[in-house]
Amino acid sequence: xxxxAIGVFxxxxxxxxxxxxxxxxxxNENVIYLGDTARIPYGTKSGDTVYGYALQDARFLExxxxxxxxxxxxxxxxxxxxxxxxxKKKLCTGVVYPAVAEAxxxxxxxxxxxxxxxxxxxxxxxxxxxxxxxxxxxxxxxACPMFVPLVENGYTxxxxxxxxxxxxxxxxxxxxEEVDTLIMGCTHYPHLKGVFENVLGSGVSLVSSGxxxxxxxxxxxxxxxxxxxxxxxxxxxxxxxxSVELFTENVETFLGHNIxxxxxxxVLK
Amino acid sequence: xxxxAIGVFxxxxxxxxxxxxxxxxxxNENVIYLGDTARIPYGTKSGDTVYGYALQDARFLExxxxxxxxxxxxxxxxxxxxxxxxxKKKLCTGVVYPAVAEAxxxxxxxxxxxxxxxxxxxxxxxxxxxxxxxxxxxxxxxACPMFVPLVENGYTxxxxxxxxxxxxxxxxxxxxEEVDTLIMGCTHYPHLKGVFENVLGSGVSLVSSGxxxxxxxxxxxxxxxxxxxxxxxxxxxxxxxxSVELFTENVETFLGHNIxxxxxxxVLK
Numbered sequence: 001x002x003x004x005a006i007g008v009f010x011x012x013x014x015x016x017x018x019x020x021x022x023x024x025x026x027x028n029e030n031v032i033y034l035g036d037t038a039r040i041p042y043g044t045k046s047g048d049t050v051y052g053y054a055l056q057d058a059r060f061l062e063x064x065x066x067x068x069x070x071x072x073x074x075x076x077x078x079x080x081x082x083x084x085x086x087x088k089k090k091l092c093t094g095v096v097y098p099a100v101a102e103a104x105x106x107x108x109x110x111x112x113x114x115x116x117x118x119x120x121x122x123x124x125x126x127x128x129x130x131x132x133x134x135x136x137x138x139x140x141x142x143a144c145p146m147f148v149p150l151v152e153n154g155y156t157x158x159x160x161x162x163x164x165x166x167x168x169x170x171x172x173x174x175x176x177e178e179v180d181t182l183i184m185g186c187t188h189y190p191h192l193k194g195v196f197e198n199v200l201g202s203g204v205s206l207v208s209s210g211x212x213x214x215x216x217x218x219x220x221x222x223x224x225x226x227x228x229x230x231x232x233x234x235x236x237x238x239x240x241x242x243s244v245e246l247f248t249e250n251v252e253t254f255l256g257h258n259i260x261x262x263x264x265x266x267v268l269k
Numbered sequence: 270x271x272x273x274a275i276g277v278f279x280x281x282x283x284x285x286x287x288x289x290x291x292x293x294x295x296x297n298e299n300v301i302y303l304g305d306t307a308r309i310p311y312g313t314k315s316g317d318t319v320y321g322y323a324l325q326d327a328r329f330l331e332x333x334x335x336x337x338x339x340x341x342x343x344x345x346x347x348x349x350x351x352x353x354x355x356x357k358k359k360l361c362t363g364v365v366y367p368a369v370a371e372a373x374x375x376x377x378x379x380x381x382x383x384x385x386x387x388x389x390x391x392x393x394x395x396x397x398x399x400x401x402x403x404x405x406x407x408x409x410x411x412a413c414p415m416f417v418p419l420v421e422n423g424y425t426x427x428x429x430x431x432x433x434x435x436x437x438x439x440x441x442x443x444x445x446e447e448v449d450t451l452i453m454g455c456t457h458y459p460h461l462k463g464v465f466e467n468v469l470g471s472g473v474s475l476v477s478s479g480x481x482x483x484x485x486x487x488x489x490x491x492x493x494x495x496x497x498x499x500x501x502x503x504x505x506x507x508x509x510x511x512s513v514e515l516f517t518e519n520v521e522t523f524l525g526h527n528i529x530x531x532x533x534x535x536v537l538k
Binding site: 037145149150152165245246 | 418422510
């Protein structure tokens with residue numbers, strides 16, 4: 001089982017922020033990634049629909065030799081918190097708990113902000129996870145439905161005027177409420193990190209939910225003694241549900257041009 | 270058959286711009302509308318995926334008593350131009366030909382602009398349709414992937430600074446190329462009409478593809494002697510594939526608060 005892959009899924013390319021971190025901290029692991037690009041985005045859809053999609057995504061990964069799942073999608077991670085997890089025999093993490101654990105370590109004034117898709121914020125998953133551990137922490141949440149389209153359409157330069165204007169609208173409440181730590185609760189958002197830093201100033205620490213999920217998965221696999229003994233670089237297999245051509249363009253934006261990965265289209269059942 | 274309904278479908282709520290026009294010009298007709306909100310948007314996806322979804326949408330409407338289909342989605346209309354239509358026994362129109370016919374009537378300088386989703390523009394459906402009829406017309410096209418999220422997130426006020434900035438980016442080429450007529454090739458776009466008018470000035474006529482499809486359907490049904498003799502107001506049945514709750518919010522934005530419609534969730538096969 002040590003040589004099995006780590007399975008990661010998301011609605012699209014956002015979860016590649018988690019894969020990028022995995023490749024850095026666990027370069028010898030095989031990784032299988034699924035992006036459900038034929039039905040992206042999840043974040044504007046209802047909890048029931050998102051959960052149905054997530055079960056199909058997980059089933060696809062189960063057909064491969066996978067030792068752990070990472071749900072690298074803020075929306076699925078939030079929506080599934082109150083529902084049965086996929087396969088109880090498999091190790092599994094979403095992005096919520098790893099991001100919350102890191103934010104609680106970082107905050108000094110006990111005021112944490114959370115930004116995410118409409119479905120994520122509506123689920124209240126983050127504030128429940130934070131207040132279960134630390135009831136005295138004030139949690140300020142804000143749904144930011146324009147951030148995914150902005151990232152997918154390349155408005156990601158730190159001084160982009162449109163992303164800056166929209167970020168000001170969304171993030172003003174974080175400044176007013178004096179949060180010192182902001183969880184980027186959607187795995188697309190790290191691509192707007194430069195914009196957020198300009199809008200929020202240096203007093204606010206940003207937490208990337210995708211990267212934290214990767215670090216958390218490493219700790220879990222270490223504890224379970226399931227890290228691979230492989231000496232060579234691990235394989236990266238990417239699957240998408242819409243065309244490979246469309247996916248490949250976005251993969252380069254998220255992972256860089258020097259990735260060595262096999263990309264295939266698949267059908268979910 | 271006269272009393273059968275007109276079936277209309279779109280990826281989401283955009284096609285309701287067509288339904289709104291239908292209710293005005295054919296108030297006694299029954300209308301059945303399907304919005305595939307569980308998989309919205311179509312415009313960023315590949316032609317094959319969109320076509321597969323469209324076949325399922327049409328199949329759903331075929332299960333009802335429908336005398337004519339309107340494909341009130343710019344993306345499906347564009348992508349299906351080169352493929353077999355759904356049910357050859359049924360009358361059917363997309364939005365491309367009706368919008369093109371109207372634009373050719375309106376243009377004086379023979380320079381027509383077309384804006385649409387990435388999939389629509391990539392298909393080249395509009396320029397082919399225009400140049401098949403009028404080879405001397407210059408066609409200027411521009412993919413505008415941010416317009417659907419802007420409409421869906423309410424950035425629709427004529428002086429909205431964010432929609433104005435994004436529209437300037439996208440529409441500058443129309444000003445440079447001196448088009449006098451602009452086809453809004455996606456049924457969401459009429460909600461940004463005020464913004465477009467401010468950016469383009471009064472010298473440019475705007476053509477709503479959804480409204481033109483409704484007018485075209487009326488002419489077809491008149492020619493075929495298939496208009497209903499019904500004296501009372503026609504029924505409006507709305508179906509969506511994601512939750513009714515999410516859909517209802519958007520329906521009001523598109524059709525107004527005084528609509529009288531039954532809204533149900535459905536599953537596509």
